[in-house]
Amino acid sequence: MRPPGLQLMINGQICRLDTGFSVAPTMTLASLLREHFGLTGLKIPCDLGACGACTVIMDGKAVLSCMVLAVEAAGHEILTIEGLPADDCVVQAFAEQSEPGYGTALQCGFCTPGFVMTARALLDRVPSPSVSEIKEALSGNLCRCGCYAGIAQAVLHASEIQAKASTR
């Protein structure tokens, strides 16, 4: 008999997996994406839903992939940072932030993919967020390098770039 399977959409591609030894019932979506698919942009620093570095977008909403079981993701659409277009305005704005007085939006970069995905989901929902809305939305992500001021600027810039692109 064929073992029960797991089917999900990752970055626009349908993926089918056999559950069993390689996908244990206890496996999280975060581990599945990293270990099985090699999508290592997301990180798993805490594995406890406390830091946000594993954030991916599931059916349009930012989720902590270390808090989702792989089997729970069956039938859902997952977007990881690898699935963002190369010219995504959030990625560009995080990379380029250097406005005086705010520092850069990243240093070690380990938390960055999580911040980028949380910010991406925010801008999809609220295209022109205020600084306090940004702080609220991103307060589940930890950046120990402390680039919070630069990150907030980057999200503001991303929203401006996005607005310009949509009026073109």
Place this chain on the structure above:
Amino acid sequence: MKPAYTPRVQRSHVGAYRPRIDGIEKASGRAKYAGDLMVKCRVPGLLYAKVLRSPFPHARIRSLDVSQALQLRGVADILTFEDPDVACLKSTNAGWTDGVDTLSYERMMWRRFRDRRVLGSHARWVGDEVGAVVAAEREEIAEEALRLIKVDWELLPFVLDPVDAMAPGAPILHPELGDTNVLPEDTVGGADVFVDKGDIAQGLADADVVLNATTTYHNATQNSLDNWNCLIEWSRDHVTVWSNSYEAHQTRMHISEMLDVPLNSVRVVSPYVGGQFGRGDTGDQPFFLFTALLAKRTGRPVWFRHSRRESFHDGRQHICYEGTIGAKTDGTITALSFKSIGNVGAYADHSMFAIKFAPVEATEVAFAHIPNVRFEGRGVYTNKMPACMMRGVGNSQLNLILGRLVDGLGEALNIDPLEIAWRNFGHQWEQLPNKSLVEVLRTGAARISWKEKRHLPGEGSLVDGVKRRGVGFSFHPGWHAEWQELRRGEVHVTMTVNADCSITLDAPTVETGTGSNTCNVLGCAEALSFLGISSGDIHWISTVDTDASPQDCVQTDSSVSFLQSEVMAAASKEVKAKLLERIALLLDATPAELDIDAGFVYRRDAAGCRRSVKELLCEASLDPITVSVSRRPLGTRTGVPFIATFAEVEVNTETGQVLVLRLVVVNDCGTVMYASGAEAQQIGGQCIALGESLTEEIIYDERTGFPLNFNWIDYQIPTMADMPEIEPVLLEVWRGEGEYGACGIGEGTVTCTPRAVLNAVYNAIGVRIDSIPVKPEAVLRALGKTI
């Protein structure tokens, strides 16, 4: 737009506001960290290692039974403390080096304290790696196997408080080192009274005012997000280690010395590292060794990683300081005396660096004009998590008492404490007042509106009926100028000019986030500006590989930002000479007749036309031109610049909550190497600094010795919503030697904030709180309210 800093010398590249060179790689998730290389789908045959950790604060393993664990499907190997491979290993210390230099076992920095066994049987804190390590096909299987190991524990009495640990009859943690928990005097840290300048009794007798204070700095930890890990392969006689160790050559030395493998048979590869902050400052942790032994025994690649809980592994020393200051009525300090007790936890590691070494440096560079100075300090073993290195090592704890004494003295003498500071503090190679200190304090005071906002303690106006506001400051000497880096030995850089005039830059250092990679590229573009290149023409090699790279310049001391650029500045003449030598052959000239400017070669006698270097290189041999240079840092004693933090707080007298409204962080940098990166360090450092001030503390159950908050829910790191407005201020007042004369700044950005916050709290409520973190209950207690 916020104000940009004004450079002392306008340069083409160095000092710029610009994006990081790794910005797009990191923002797009493409940057690879060690853990990303080790995922199962990329490493066939991968085994996962998990080590047994003590569930007790103090215990011995009488015996282990691994028979049941070995039978579990998926278990490949179990190594125990009784195995000859392990039992034969020398005792070690996780303090071989502070990262600055690469040292052998015999010459390790804290060789007096070789107090660690690799997989020993004596557990000294809850979480201590002891007894056994398992390699299995999956991490969960390894964890399950650990649960199946039957351990016969002998429970021992434990002690958590250093004063209790010094009392007669206290359980002794390291009987092999002596019959006391007090760390012995040693040649590096010095005697217990390790500074005794002038006559402290006379200095106090000469004073018109004498003030005492006691401060307590609690035990924060680094909390880099990239949990420490390694993947090791042992193939024939070669050991290859991929790791997020930030000290590739020191890790190689450690493995070579401990496992008796020649240095050229150990290869350590470190790509990007996700934050460091002092975590695992040294590459000499036992986990490298037992992972290597498992790889050797199984013949398969083995991955060991710390979980988040296990990453609460080492942190800052919990230090209590008693301080005494004596001064004349005009504010001239006559005596400064400190006594400290540091809780080093279960292992000495680098604690004596914090307790003795750092204060000695501070004395040299800041207390030179105070005639009578005394420091006495002791480190004490207890059954807590070991303390090791953390950003701002030793200076953070010292600043908590120093800033308290200066602030208190100002109040006692009715003199502005800023004036007390610049009247007294400076280094010995300069007359007072120290120009850097004056400028740092004046600038910070202006930015925070010191004169307007400062009032008598507790006498500011009430906000919303229950809140009181106040401002405070603290200052400290910076550190890590070139002359303090002599122990580092040679700093290496290799620059290659390719045939298309693009540059490959091997300035080996493991990039932990500090931005020194961007500093290096800017330094390279500046040094080779005669080629007319931009920073985009330079490729910086991001992975340190001991098989391919010269010795890495370790990211300690924040000094990589300028050390390698200084070498490049010195090497640029050699690059030009080699280029001219090759081009001269083509142009039928001697190199002396030619020169290069803005990417064009011309004859010095102005005959003939200018031709581009790129075009000529393509016509000449296509071999790249490579210049490898190494240079010892300059030893000229230039003192160091100063740093300061100014804080404005609002204290809710009903709830006890301290809200930091604003921080002004001022650094005299000598030369700003990369403005956006420097500001990111100033702003970013406040995440650790404010966390330590307000929330971060490891809490133990005193009854069981069990740590209660080894996770990021109960151990609270500031988030974006918790951070105040931070104003970074970059200055260039002091100047060191060399082309740039810069100074490391990133490490020090955490140093002054806790005291600035505490002084601001005092200014707000008029009651002193001298212990951090300042949690609401501490404020309410200070205000005499019941909790």
